[in-house]
Structures are given as C-alpha cells and as structure tokens.
Amino acid sequence: MRVASSARSRRRPPLLLVILAGIGLALFVMPLIGLLFKAPWRDLPELLSGPTVADALRLSLLTSIAATGVAAIIGVPIAWLLARVEFPFRSVVRALVLLPLVLPPVVGGAALLFALGRRGVVGEPLNQATGLVLPFSTWGVVVAVTFVAMPFLIITVEGALRNLDTRYEGAAASLGAGQWTVLRRVTFPMIAPSLVAGLLLTWARALGEFGATITFAGNLQGRTQTLPLAVFVAMESDRDTAIALSLVMVAISLTVLIVLRDRWWGAS
C-alpha cells in the first residue's frame, strides 16, 4: 500500500519530463546563443551607424510609436465598449477584433491591400476624395502595424476594465463627476498598470511586425523598410548587418519583458 506524505510530494520530478523540457528550453536558448556567437562585436558600432540601419531604426521607432498612439486612441474605446456596453453581436465584434492575433500577418496585409489599395474598395474613393495613397507609404506601415498590434491593447484593457469594481465609478458620479471626468480621474488611473502593459506589448509587437508591412507597404528604404524588413533584406546580402540589427531587436524585446516582469513572470 502506498502512503501519501509530504515527503513523497517533494521527491524528484520524472526524468523524462525534465529531459523533454530541457529540449524545449534549448529551442528558445540556442538561437540567442547563435546570435551572440556570430555577432561581429568589434564592428557593431560601425554596422549600426550605416545609412540603411539608421533609416530602418528611425522608421521603426516612428511607425511603432505612431501605431501605439493610434491604438490608444481607437483601441481603448473598443475595449471600453466591449467591457461595459451590451450591444448586439458583441461576441462577433470581439472575435473580429481579435482576429489579427491568429491571422497570418501576410494575409492581413493582403486584405488591407484589397481594401485600402489604390484600386481597393475603400482606397479608391479615399484616393479620389483626398489624394491619399496608403500602400507603399510610411502611413501604410502605420496602418498595417496597427492592424496587427492593436488587439494586444484591446484584450489587456478590456480585461482590466472587467476586473475593475464599477462601484468606484458610481462613487465618483455621486461626488458630482460627469462621465468624462469619471473616465479621466477614476477609471483610467485605476487601470493604469494594465494600460501601460497593454501599450508596451502593442509597441513591442508593432516594432517586430513584418508580414503585413511588407505585403501592404512594401520594402522601400527610408519610407517603409522597418527593422524586421531590413533584417530580412540583409540576410541575403550582408549577414553581419542582419545580426547587428537582430541584436538590437533582441535587446528591445528583453527590455520590454523586464519592464513587464511583475505582470507576466514575476508572479511566482
């Protein structure tokens, strides 16, 4: 007969599990090590100051920050409506909003092209009315990147709004605060940690976006060639530059993870 005891639960985990987990972990660690070993450390400053790299870095920062800003302005209202207002087909709307999370970005970019391209359903009248051409422009990059990254903000903020005790908003209203004042002084400050986390995740995803950008906005240096696109191009011609750019992106990603550590992996 087996006797359950606290000592038993503390015995070593099954060896097979440890081995399999080790292989899994290696999958994550090996590329990083490969990158670090192949890195041309001495030439790094020179590689990173070349015109292609500088353009890509500038463009990536510009478009990812713009996309995060756009997501904040139009994504937070979506999150609020999904969390607080009961409307018909709400679950359908939520599924649509979250679609870019699972949709291959290339497909997203192609779909954007069909809709907003020069001959697109919306793009053609838009072009005729305003002269605006989105594809193959920097704004096109912002649109593509927002499309892919905004769901991260929406799910994070919607979750936070659902967890917020709405009685606080009632308390604020009883003190004379109108709906906008309640949002500004109570709701948003109370969900601030989630809002910041959501914006950071959105920004990190925007920075790394590749598929939708290259399909919808193309690969024009200085206009639409962001860091991931520059890495892709450099892999064909200039490995050292590709590695240098990759290191920059790894550094940014790690920084985001460290900033978000309490939220995502500091819980244990």
Added chain:
Amino acid sequence: MTGGLDARLVVERDGGFVLDISIEIEAGMTVALLGPNAAGKSTAVGALAGLIPLERGHIQLGDRVLDDPARGWFVVPEERHIGVVFQDYLLFPHQTVAQNVAFGVRGSRVQPGGSVSAWLDRLGLSELARRKPADLSGGQAQRVALARALITEPQLLLLDEPLAALDVTTRAQLRHILADHLRSFAGPRLLITHDPTEAFLLADRIHVIENGHITQVGTPEDIRLRPRTSYIADLAGSNLIEGVAADGVISVSGHTLTAADTKAQGPVLATIHPRAISIHRNHPEGSPRNTWQTVVRRIEHYGDRVRLQTSDPVPLTAEITPGATSALDIHEGDSVWVSIKATEVTMEPGSSVAAVAPSVDDAE
C-alpha cells in the same frame, strides 16, 4: 434651505426580486433602513444615488424631483447632490486622503485654508492628508469617506453600512463619532444597516426591510418593544440596557445586574436576548445570578411565541412559548419572578448616543 426626502422606490432585478419601498425623511432626521442581507438595501442605495433607475415610483429631495419614470424624468447621479458613504468606503486607491476629499470640489485644488483642509481638520485627518487609502485603518477610512461626501454640501446623506467594515471594538467607538457627524448634518440622513444596535442608537426612526418590502416603521422604541415580524423579534427585539459596569456588576438605575464578563468598566451597553430570560411564578431555585420580582405589563402573541413586557426595576421583554404561558397561567398585571443567567448578559463599551459628549478622537 434644505428639504426632506420623499421617495417610493420600485425596482425589479434579475431573478424576480422586486424592491418596493417608501421612505420619507424630514431634514435633520435620521432614518435607518434595517434589514437582513439581500433584503434590497443595496438596490435602494443604488436607486437613490441614481445608479439604478426606478421602474416605478418617485424620488423627491426638497423641491427637486430626481426620478419619476411616469413623467420620463431622471436626474443623473452627478447632479443629485446626494452624499454617499459607500459600503467599504470606496476611497479611490490611486489618490491620497486629501485628493479623495477634494474629489467632489470644483477645480479641486488642495489649498491651505481652503475647504479641503478645513474638512480634513474637522475630521482629524490633517496628519493623514498625504497617505493613500491602503495605509489607513478602517476608522480613518470611514472619516475620509465622510469628509469626501460632506464637502460637496449634499442635500441628503446616505450611509451604506458605514460600520460594517470595522472590527467590533472600533465599531462601538466610531458609532458615537458617527452620531455626532450625523447630528451636524442639517439635511435628511438615511442609514442603511443590518445591525439593529446601530439602527437603535443612530436613528430617529427605523424602516425595517425584508425581501424588498418594508415590514415595519417606527421609533427604535416601537420596533424593540413591538416587533411585528419574527425577523425583527429575533434581531431587533433584544433588550438594550444602559448601565455602569464595575468588575462584572452593572448598575442600572439603582438596580444591579451580574454579568459573566468582568473586563468591561465604566459606561456599558448590556444586551439580553428575550429568550434568555426565564419567567417563574415563584422564587426560582438554582443558580441564576439575576433574579427579581416584577409585574407583567403586557402580553403579546406572535404565532408560536409570546412576548412579555415586565416593569420595574429593570423593564425587559421576555419571550416564552404559548405552552409556558398557559402552564404558568400568566396574565397582564400578574406578579412574576424573572431570572437571567450571568452568561446571558453581554455588554460592550459605550452608552446610548444621547449620553455621550461630542468627541472627535477615536482612540486608534
């Protein structure tokens, strides 16, 4: 000029629950809405504050109509001028004490000499002005919630279970301070509570609410002596006796009561449940520490229970079965013996509100 509250609240909630109550409160008067959990008290708070619209009925505060569905009239919460001390206080966690108090003030700057610092001062919160709500004790949080509500100069003060979040000893102390603040508020005041002692000590009139309906309205004395439902009899029908305790002996207007609790000293409020009181025809045998002879003033029947009111030296309400009443052959005016075990006399520090001098310190 502050006016009274005149409201009939009809709200239907999911699951078939219906709240249908009428409340009238004159300015300067405290009414308690006393009832068990899930009786509809929170719904009533929501309806008055404008967070839950009425289905039927009306809310009139002074000369303003706040809600009247029949005429399609509804005033939004932020324009009702109702000061609410919410259950759990709901202080904004991201703001300091001073910012919380300043929340309802237009252009809310925390200026020295302004109304915010005056209110902080008045409630003894000046020292805590820079603290966050997470660093406050329950009593301190309650005062912040009061200051935050009162600074807006509301026309109705609504207190939703203001003492429920506190531990028992703090509760007894804060009840007196709360009473002082209630008295200093000129408009109508509504106290929502499930605690009969709180209702008895703080309210001029009590509305008992059960399952969404008012089952009895009366002064605390009425409710205590003539409870109309078994809930009220059980919870609110207890004997409350003011006295002065010394080593387990409570002096009550010349008479003494013995209690098992020897710790309490000074003014106390003793509670004896009506079912803990035995009635005898002759001097009882045995060990009860409290025994005296008295006269039955009144006998009332409530279904399977009978409530007797006895007269001097310590007027009490006792509850016995109809069987016991007929076995003892008791009638109004009869002389009987009362006995109470010392362990059935419970007490807490403090006396009734009227006997306490105003004080702002709450010994935390």
